[in-house]
């Protein structure tokens with residue numbers, strides 16, 4: 663079955679306790695919104711945040727933005743109730759933090775199903791602990807509901823006792839392992855957040871690095887990060903024009919019984935046509951979102 667192409671260039675976190683941010687998000691140019699019940703919510707605000715988030719997720723007021731609820735872990739006092747409430751709200755996905763095993767995913771899936779989550783409610787997994795990264799393949803393969811890995815680079819840097827650096831060498835192995843596992847099992851893989859809101863150049867550089875590494879998009883903490891992210895992770899007009907040229911040239915070559923062709927002096931084979939087709943499909947999907 664062909665998977666629907668869904669732009670996930672920009673996915674913005676907002677604290678579940680911040681009703682104003684969730685209201686504002688209805689008009690923001692984000693491909694996805696993570697309504698957070700975990701780290702951005704203080705313990706004494708967890709239950710109120712759960713009620714706000716689930717009411718918003720069920721409201722149908724977020725247009726075609728993908729809605730994801732990040733629940734607390736199953737080893738916390740709130741995790742199970744969060745999952746039950748989130749499942750009833752039927753968001754696009756429920757995001758489980760600090761995933762370290764297939765068993766955790768299956769436990770969450772069992773709770774979701776018992777609470778009436780429809781088959782379209784996906785499971786997203788935060789990859790953010792050393793053990794979780796080492797188990798990335800097991801987690802990716804754990805359930806057909808698993809649709810996306812989200813890198814939690816803040817927790818990861820903490821657990822690795824590493825440091826946040828410009829080129830992110832301390833976490834590059836972890837990013838690569840999750841990309842490998844995610845791609846092997848057909849998942850979306852989203853890059854982690856950039857914490858320095860004052861450093862706009864550094865932020866753009868981290869988006870470009872994420873794109874080059876193979877991420878589908880980036881998770882964000884502030885609306886000001888949306889526009890540069892959407893731009894970096896979308897195929898440019900030039901990319902799309904070139905992709906269309908490649909597709910046409912290859913079709914013409916095939917009609918003449920050839921399996922390869924040169925475009926602008928460069929060899930084009932079937933794999934380049936596949937890349938070109940996915941760029942055009944992504945550009946069309948982005949266009950459709952804005953109509």
Ligand SMILES: CC(C)(COP(=O)(O)OP(=O)(O)OC[C@H]1O[C@@H](n2cnc3c(N)ncnc32)[C@H](O)[C@@H]1OP(=O)(O)O)[C@@H](O)C(=O)NCCC(=O)NCCSC(=O)C[C@H](O)C(=O)O
Pocket residue numbers: 674675676677682683684686687698701702788790813814815816817818854855883884885
């Ligand atoms: C970082 C912030 C606390 C800053 O908030 P604030 O001081 O309100 O910023 P501004 O005054 O610049 O805000 C301008 C307007 O934009 C709205 N706003 C701000 N942030 C968001 C947002 N995330 N979503 C939607 N709207 C937002 C403000 O309400 C202002 O609107 P208005 O009043 O109408 O002008 C804040 O940005 C924030 O809370 N960000 C999210 C933090 C968060 O969710 N953190 C947890 C997730 S990150 C993580 O856990 C990663 C992972 O687990 C790991 O381990 O790596």
Ligand SMILES: [Mg+2]
Pocket residue numbers: 701759788790814816817
């Ligand atoms: Mg985290």
